[in-house]
Amino acid sequence: MRSKLKKLIWEWRGLLITAPSIAGLVIISRAAGLLVPFELAAYDQFFRLRPLEPIDSRIVIVGMTESDIQKIGRATLSDELLAELIEKLKQQQPTAIGLDIFRDLPEGTGAQKLAKVFQSTPNLIGIRKVVGNGNDAPINPPPVLNKLGQVSASDLPLDADNKIRRYFLYLQTKDSKIITSFGLRLAEIYLKKLGIVAKPSAVNPNYLQLGKAVFIRFQENDGGYVRTNAQGYQILLNYKGPANSFKTVSVTDVLDNKIPPDSIKKRIVLIGSTAQSKKDFFFTPYSNTLIGIPDETSGVEIHANVISQILSAALEGRPLIQSWAEPLEFLWIFAWSVVGAAVSWKWRYAGGVANFSFPSVVGILLAGGSLFAICYLAFLSGWWIPFVPPALAIAGSAIAIISYIAYSAGGIRQVFSRYLTDEVVATLLETPEGLKLGGERRKITILLSDLRGFSAVSERLPPEKVVEMLNIYLAPMTDVIAKYQGIIDDLIGDAVLVLFGSLTQRVDDAERAIACAVAMQQAMISVNEQLERVGLPKIQMGIGINTGEVVVGNIGSQKHAKYTVIGSPINLASRIESYTVGGEILISEATLKDVGDIVQIHKSMEVQPKGFDEAIAIHEVNGIAGRYNLFLSREEEILISVQEEIPIEFRLIQGKRIDDRLLTGSLVKLSVNGGEVRSQYLVEPLNNIKIKLLIPTETGEKLGDLYAKVTGILTDGTAGFYIRFTVVPPDMATMFSRMITDASGR
Incomplete structure (x- = not known):
């Protein structure tokens, strides 16, 4: 009951503050005699x-x-x-x-x-x-x-x-x-x-x-x-x-x-x-x-x-x-102050943040007309009911609400900017075309980031901890994106869709997108340090970038619309991102052409994205030179042969679906972030797999599932492939660390 009352008070805070305040001012003005000439003039008019x-x-x-x-x-x-x-x-x-x-x-x-x-x-x-x-x-x-x-x-x-x-x-x-x-x-x-x-x-x-x-x-x-x-x-x-x-x-x-x-x-x-x-x-x-x-x-x-x-x-x-007794007149003034405040507050945003709504205007006019009609009909019956003080109470309450809306528009804009960049907010609120439905074709660069294996991580944590983890991750990411003038189009769980050039095209849109991606990967170091301090697991992020022509504008209806982009380049950026492993940045050929020689490529490959007729080239970015001069630090990982091969079962992950086929193999080499799998089943690079270790634990409990991405096929003629871990359960990470230490000390 108390919480409901508290919520109700908050919802109608404008009325609860405005109505008594304005009524009090009007009553004081009336008691001081300031309204006498106006009330007598209204009386004469009757x-x-x-x-x-x-x-x-x-x-x-x-x-x-x-x-x-x-x-x-x-x-x-x-x-x-x-x-x-x-x-x-x-x-x-x-x-x-x-x-x-x-x-x-x-x-x-x-x-x-x-x-x-x-x-x-x-x-x-x-x-x-x-x-x-x-x-x-x-x-x-x-x-x-x-x-x-x-x-x-x-x-x-x-x-x-x-x-x-x-x-x-x-x-x-x-x-x-x-x-x-x-x-x-x-x-x-x-x-x-x-x-x-x-x-x-x-x-x-x-x-x-x-x-x-x-x-x-x-x-x-x-x-x-x-x-x-x-x-x-x-x-x-x-x-x-x-x-x-x-x-x-x-x-x-x-x-x-x-x-x-x-x-x-x-x-x-x-x-x-x-x-x-x-x-x-x-x-x-x-x-x-x-x-x-x-x-x-x-x-x-x-x-x-x-x-x-x-x-x-x-x-x-x-x-x-x-005429009425003064207490009744004061109550009459307060009642109309409540009416003016209630009408204005109820529909304060029906016309948008920047405009006083049409329903509010109509409501205020109806309230004023009703007041006049009541006072006039009462006068015909021999009663002089105050008209000017309640009329001022209605107008004063409406003006107070309008002033509050105008004052809070800055705050609303600031809140709005938490969901859209200042550039988008300015376009939506301050240009005549900003709120019109429809769009225009424009060449932009799309950056899509996603946390590797975040779904599996979040399943093991309470919802409050998941939210805390996302906030720790997203806070520095949004700062980096704003620094490079990117526009956050959407936050989809742990995924961030960023646009460069959607509002204002610049010649360096692709360059800023790559520089932003490198800076985001660098910021992951401090993110994981903060996660470790609060007892949360470390996370890794993959980023895909593509450049192409899309439709940019307000998509939706008059009741609900969203400023966004539509087009196949968005889908391709999503496909490219799906090929990444933690700490990796992949860009399309179109983006590479726009950037030129200042981007440093670690390796290139051809892939056949789902839904595309032809294979495309994608490139792993190591850094970008020029005025940005940002590079990722790479440590060559050494795979250590384990003392005993670890038998495994694994399934292919097709998009969001896990394949029904159960495949077998063994994990023969390990590093901190990956390993080497021997298997008679050939898995193409860039495929995601779900792995279960077939070994007993000291406590007898079953080990959790291990998620990984295939990064390449063995080149020594042996049947198998290399993997990069995307999700490693804590107990399994501890076990792998011990195995690597034991194998290194042999």
Whole structure:
């Protein structure tokens, strides 16, 4: 269980690190207030995208327009005209009249008349400015209405971008007196006619309840706000629509009796300025500040929106805008950070190491679209769910994963280079043609090395020891190959396929291949010393080299391909290598021609490789002169006659198959690496044989199998052949060493 958990953690390490880190950064940024402008902009966009709602017929605005100002000849209504206007409105029996005009002092001879109208209109509500906005100071209410208790607060809370998104239900004056807001006071008059009165909510006595609605008090960190002034009883303003969303008639139309009878009966009438010159206009969420001149909404219409919101919520259950508690918002941000990280991490390499994958891009876009859809649908239901912080969490997680991929690309390239040379990696990753399927014909030199009798050796060792042996062997070999600019095309167990000229052809490809082969054989001395130190058996390597024209390129399919070579020269190199014994390098005639006189040949021979119609010449290399000046040290081995001939049985090895025929003979001479066999059965040189010694041991145990390659036929007229050992079991090696010592001391 623990290992599975550890594996799972490793597999999803990117998500486990990225998601909480990015979420933490976003949450900190949000708490610092850095995201407030962006979240408010997204909030405004939801308003603009929302379908328009029907006009609220319960509210009528009587507006002082620019045309009215021109007709009246002054910017404000005189006390006399205002009294006349209210009287004409009273005749149509509105439920309530809201006077959104500051009138703290009398304006002339009509003051007494206006005072009488105020006194005779109990459903008329005037305004006062309690706290003011910006540089505005508080403004006192009309004295008569103030004495009658028919005054409310018209203050509007401005956000930092000068937009109105909130509204006061109640305000507190400097002398701690609670003042009801203009919109709430008029709405209460309307609702009282229907038997609905304000009362504390059963859920929270600090919240106001009107009919079906509970007005949850705005807090300083609600929605996208951070540490906003939440003094007074504020709510988020759920606008009915953009400017001009309410029925409006002009002041002069009312004074001239041009409005239809009963057009304002049982309605709430708001009297205010709608003329731009009066500068009683504000920005709202519908004021798009990105394109063109932003639209503004008159103050009287903002109050109309508040009244409409209160009435619709109380009577019809229209949603009020609410927000989540901060812990839930933090969890929401973290969840989307997980989504962004999971999508990016899951398909991080689907497009390759160097490219962010198409599934990841699609996944990120779908995640962003889903987030927007959820937030928008929630907004339509009255919930302000954060959009910008989780969107940043998604984008931040994706960017973090992309950055990690970009950072790790170097590491991946380094790991990749353990399987291909830097030259191949550069070709695959950095050239337009590198990853295309297909290939081209090219003349190259192929080097194939193989350990002699490694299969038999590995059978006697645990798998861990076999791997250790291969690593000890391959480490210096790959260094030598890289030094001579060879490209390791494949590691097939103990065999190494190396190409010279597959990517970039050079005139010295064959020379470098032979020099590399000699250096590899020289490196086997240190390899065997290291194997001996760790208690592993010594090994020997044979190398075959051929030069020819092959097809080089990416072979495979779009899902899996390999950069390799195809052609008969590869097969011939493999055949040549199969003729080698330990410490030997054999090259083809084609390679010899490419190299010329600088290569030193120990001996040459003709062979008939399997699958080839004609015999070919192969040459054993002793070294290479010129700028390389590398040569193999050769000690002439002396065969010592054993005191008693050793009877043997042997079988021919044909490729990977051991022949069924059991042949007999005797081992008459020995050296450290080979021997002389007398047998009536003639075995052609370069054939591999499996030998069993037919002698008892001191312990009575059977001796292991001995593997060898026939190196030549006896030349003294005696039937038999010479062999070179490829695999000698430890017990047999000890016995041979003792026999040679005894025979030498005779």
